[in-house]
Amino acid sequence: MRSGLVQIGAWAVATGAAVALSWYGVHTVLTEAGFERPQAVPLPSATAEAPASLPAATSAAATGEPLSPSPSPSSAPPSPSAAPTLPSPIRTASPVKSASPSSVRSYLVPGGRVALDIHPDRAELVSATPDAGWQMQVWNGDHWMRIDFSKDDKANSVFVTWNGHPPDVQTVVR
Template sequence: MQRGLVHALAWSLATGAAVTLSWWGVHTVMAGTAYDPPRAVPISASARGGQDPTDGLSSSTQRPEPSRSPSATTTPRTAPKPSTPPPRQPSHTPADNSPSPARSAPRQGTVKSYGTDGGRVVFELGKDWAKLVSATPAPDWSMQVWTNSTWIRVNFSRDNGTTVSVFCTWNDHPPQVEIV
């Protein structure tokens, strides 16, 4: 009887240690892969054809443009304003009218959304470029994204083996989106 209790106790301890070690290993690996689900980004007014009250908002994937107005150089309110403008000094250097890279307008494209069974993908499409704005998987679907200089691929997959792929390519042609 005592021998049976010792074997049962040894088996219980070994099983408990194995389960604990397995759980700790899986938990450690999974903790590094967990992420917050992506948030949807509002579509701009130009894409919808109307006014958008959220035009001033930015998403976590796009930073707002810095202000170009010189707000730090404003004069205080108590400073008297001159009644006549100061005389202009003649310039001895030729004016440089060439556009500088810093002043060039940012690339702007058309924002288009594509819905699939696996989720929704939003691209900004230009004449010879494309940019992924957001990709949101549907419930019970997972997502993977691959990017390259001439294509973007978004895969939505399910545990049962179902996969939906959204391809956007623009190699020597305007961007084309294909859902497979």
């Protein structure tokens, strides 16, 4: 009887030590690196931010923002489970030109920046970085992609479609 209790006690001590050591290792890794905010990788760009001395219309054109005022905002952002309907675009986005030949293009909308790897028959999301205070949501389909940036009652989107044609990128500011 005594040897059985000694064996159970030794097993309990060994198991407790193994669990404690494992928890400490996982806890250390998760607190040091697991939940750091991801950093966006800067894209090569030949154009810099517009100088502050330029008028608002010129500054907006240089950064790819729309020149027209935004229409009234929608009531709420769509739920991810619902297939989004494409609202009529305000303007077609022009990518920020790259200094080197690359298929990665960057698109600016109020609320964030989207980087896409454009191929002749498809597009892939490289990164979507919301501005401070904005939230970002992504939907993917077989031949389309939608990236939304939302804050309060504002929602701005980047739509990409490539169903049988080269990728077409449009921005919508609501």
